[in-house]
Amino acid sequence: xxxxxxxxxxxxxxxxxxxxxxxxxxxxxxxxxxxxxxxxxxxxxxxxxxxxxxxxxxxxxxxxxxxxxxxxxxxxxxxxxxxxxxxxxxxxxxxxxxxxxxxxxxxxxxxxxxxxxxxxxxxxxxxxxxxxxxxxxxxxxxxxxxxxxxxxxxxxxxxxxxxxxxxxxxxxxxxxxxxxxxxxxxxxxxxxxxxxxxxxxxxxxxxxxxxxxxxxxxxxxxxxxxxxxxxxxxxxxxxxxxxxxxxxxxxxxxxxxxxxxxxxxxxxxxxxxxxxxxxxxxxxxxxxxxxxxxxxxxxxxxxxxxxxxxxxxxxxxxxxxxxxxxxxxxxxxxxxxxxxxxxxxxxxxxxxxxxxxxxxxxxxxxxxxxxxxxxxxxxxxxxxx
Amino acid sequence: xxxxxxxxxxxxxxxxxxxxxxxxxxxxxxxxxxxxxxxxxxxxxxxxxxxxxxxxxxxxxxxxxxxxxxxxxxxxxxxxxxxxxxxxxxxxxxxxxxxxxxxxxxxxxxxxxxxxxxxxxxxxxxxxxxxxxxxxxxxxxxxxxxxxxxxxxxxxxxxxxxxxxxxxxxxxxxxxxxxxxxxxxxxxxxxxxxxxxxxxxxxxxxxxxxxxxxxxxxxxxxxxxxxxxxxxxxxxxxxxxxxxxxxxxxxxxxxxxxxxxxxxxxxxxxxxxxxxxxxxxxxxxxxxxxxxxxxxxxxxxxxxxxxxxxxxxxxxxxxxxxxxxxxxxxxxxxxxxxxxxxxxx
Numbered sequence: 001x002x003x004x005x006x007x008x009x010x011x012x013x014x015x016x017x018x019x020x021x022x023x024x025x026x027x028x029x030x031x032x033x034x035x036x037x038x039x040x041x042x043x044x045x046x047x048x049x050x051x052x053x054x055x056x057x058x059x060x061x062x063x064x065x066x067x068x069x070x071x072x073x074x075x076x077x078x079x080x081x082x083x084x085x086x087x088x089x090x091x092x093x094x095x096x097x098x099x100x101x102x103x104x105x106x107x108x109x110x111x112x113x114x115x116x117x118x119x120x121x122x123x124x125x126x127x128x129x130x131x132x133x134x135x136x137x138x139x140x141x142x143x144x145x146x147x148x149x150x151x152x153x154x155x156x157x158x159x160x161x162x163x164x165x166x167x168x169x170x171x172x173x174x175x176x177x178x179x180x181x182x183x184x185x186x187x188x189x190x191x192x193x194x195x196x197x198x199x200x201x202x203x204x205x206x207x208x209x210x211x212x213x214x215x216x217x218x219x220x221x222x223x224x225x226x227x228x229x230x231x232x233x234x235x236x237x238x239x240x241x242x243x244x245x246x247x248x249x250x251x252x253x254x255x256x257x258x259x260x261x262x263x264x265x266x267x268x269x270x271x272x273x274x275x276x277x278x279x280x281x282x283x284x285x286x287x288x289x290x291x292x293x294x295x296x297x298x299x300x301x302x303x304x305x306x307x308x309x310x311x312x313x314x315x316x317x318x319x320x321x322x323x324x325x326x327x328x329x330x331x332x333x334x335x336x337x338x339x340x341x342x343x344x345x346x347x348x349x350x351x352x353x354x355x356x357x358x359x360x361x362x363x364x365x366x367x368x369x370x371x372x373x374x375x376x377x378x379x380x381x382x383x384x385x
Numbered sequence: 386x387x388x389x390x391x392x393x394x395x396x397x398x399x400x401x402x403x404x405x406x407x408x409x410x411x412x413x414x415x416x417x418x419x420x421x422x423x424x425x426x427x428x429x430x431x432x433x434x435x436x437x438x439x440x441x442x443x444x445x446x447x448x449x450x451x452x453x454x455x456x457x458x459x460x461x462x463x464x465x466x467x468x469x470x471x472x473x474x475x476x477x478x479x480x481x482x483x484x485x486x487x488x489x490x491x492x493x494x495x496x497x498x499x500x501x502x503x504x505x506x507x508x509x510x511x512x513x514x515x516x517x518x519x520x521x522x523x524x525x526x527x528x529x530x531x532x533x534x535x536x537x538x539x540x541x542x543x544x545x546x547x548x549x550x551x552x553x554x555x556x557x558x559x560x561x562x563x564x565x566x567x568x569x570x571x572x573x574x575x576x577x578x579x580x581x582x583x584x585x586x587x588x589x590x591x592x593x594x595x596x597x598x599x600x601x602x603x604x605x606x607x608x609x610x611x612x613x614x615x616x617x618x619x620x621x622x623x624x625x626x627x628x629x630x631x632x633x634x635x636x637x638x639x640x641x642x643x644x645x646x647x648x649x650x651x652x653x654x655x656x657x658x659x660x661x662x663x664x665x666x667x668x669x670x671x672x673x674x675x676x677x678x679x680x681x682x683x684x685x686x687x688x689x690x691x692x693x694x695x696x697x698x699x700x701x702x703x704x705x706x707x708x709x710x711x712x713x714x715x716x717x718x719x720x721x722x723x724x725x726x727x728x729x730x
């Protein structure tokens with residue numbers, strides 16, 4: 001094993017920063033009270049939650065009351081989708097895309113098993129959804145459209161605002177999974193005409209186990225509460241709050257805002273583009289999936305023809321470089337990327353993709369090291385010319 | 386050496402990995418996922434528990450551990466041929482197919498591409514001088530199942546348990562505090578839970594036929610040749626003063642021949658699809674070789690006649706009980722595996 005670890009898998013998760021850790025610490029130590037308790041000491045904890053909610057709301061340009069803390073994006077997506085589905089006794093029609101994360105596809109599959117109808121949008125070769133498909137798919141029972149803002153594998157940005165506007169005009173709820181976008185680009189649910197928007201803290205330097213669901217104030221009555229229990233989070237997410245996580249998410253949101261306001265995304269994008277330029281120069285055979293579409297600043301979805309991604313990952317891991325295959329099961333075995341397949345790639349081509357996702361801490365030297373290791377590995381593993 | 390070791394989650398492969406680490410090699414590990422993702426039967430291999438145990442051992446040893454999905458290849462090269470074989474009236478050996486095509490086929494190719502010098506597993510056998518030998522622990526010896534592996538592969542295969550007994554392996558696992566030290570033996574076919582006949586009956590459509598004696602007299606009916614193996618005594622369903630054994634299966638006419646035990650002995654056997662591991666020995670005809678026709682069976686002396694390139698006819702010095710077509714026949718020169726073939730119908 002050579003040199004120090006090079007982490008290029010920020011779409012999987014990100015490290016907790018010192019500021020975030022510092023914001024969490026009091027609630028793990030001396031401020032460990034239940035925020036719902038009546039005494040003075042607990043009131044300070046409640047105030048901490050309020051501050052964090054305001055920080056998240058500021059990042060999303062929405063009202064604090066529109067932010068519900070959850071355990072992460074998977075829970076947010078479930079609350080959003082089931083909240084829309086169980087709002088009426090009639091079977092619902094749902095529209096989503098095949099490139100959604102399993103946090104969105106899973107609830108849709110379950111809904112279909114329970115008698116609701118699900119339609120999947122077409123994806124083009126660049127990974128984009130043409131919103132004009134929606135008109136033909138609409139039925140009187142269409143209750144929800146769920147489309148992600150940024151794809152977690154390709155980084156491709158969907159025209160969520162166009163889809164949201166269409167939904168609003170047609171009286172259909174719009175849920176946007178913004179997990180792969182928040183912290184890397186401005187995400188304003190109201191500007192995107194979202195009724196519901198999901199995010200996860202650990203994708204932008206908060207810890208795992210905290211996320212949020214935006215529920216638009218004027219749409220709240222059309223979204224049923226899925227879980228039942230206590231009054232926390234307006235009954236939408238009952239249970240004693242994860243206070244350290246919430247404080248961490250608040251701090252991460254402040255930090256994300258600073259990053260966005262100081263031109264962070266442009267810096268990361270420049271580095272990503274430079275990496276791709278050098279990669280193309282060294283390995284002209286490499287294909288960058290989704291490159292024809294607008295993409296989030298940090299993500300590269302690379303296909304080395306003829307090279308199985310399991311093997312590329314091991315080669316890079318042997319050099320201390322962390323990247324991911326497109327998709328993996330819980331055990332860690334790679335699967336053909338569903339996203340690549342939806343874009344029209346064959347099953348075997350979909351086993352040739354790896355995802356590189358940069359973070360704000362990555363440098364030009366990191367990118368050089370990666371490109372060299374990738375080129376070396378690709379030639380050893382027999383990349384087809 | 387840079388070595389990749391396969392961890393199944395059992396005690397044998399755990400100890401194999403530990404011994405390689407102790408010897409100072411640069412070791413990384415992998416676990417294969419081979420079972421059907423949408424199983425039409427409970428599977429005992431590739432279970433989440435085994436994966437967890439493999440992970441725990443790798444973590445304990447401080448080595449990398451990769452999980453590789455070879456389901457498709459396993460389905461095409463092992464599972465489907467297994468069912469097809471039974472439908473065709475032969476008794477396939479899935480472990481032999483898996484070792485040749487998957488574990489020491491596609492996986493070994495991957496190990497080479499990744500720049501490792503060797504592939505190691507926890508099998509009981511010896512890989513030496515570019516060849517395959519039986520393990521010191523004859524009770525555990527797995528050379529029979531490994532004999533279908535291509536000859537070139539043995540240059541890159543390591544069996545660290547070659548000279549160890551099972552009880553010694555468990556002792557080492559206990560001394561090292563490995564999580565898998567108490568795990569029970571895995572047995573039979575990894576993707577079959579319960580009885581093989583039940584497994585086959587639920588996957589292959591019944592195609593009834595006659596049960597006959599050696600003279601061709603019809604004794605009864607059966608619901609498919611896939612439910613029979615040469616030498617089988619149970620489940621024939623015909624009452625007789627003497628126990629009856631399956632002595633022949635003809636998939637074409639769907640006819641299953643039964644008879645008393647002595648009729649199930651053969652003194653000539655033809656091996657097809659031979660895999661020669663030691664051409665030098667096979668070519669020196671004056672050597673006395675011995676043959677084995679099922680796992681754990683005693684060996685018997687043979688005189689051989691080579692026919693076409695991949696067929697060998699064997700004259701046995703003592704008749705062997707029910708060599709089942711489709712199973713592996715192994716030729717040994719002492720401990721060394723000289724060749725293996727599939728027993729012809």
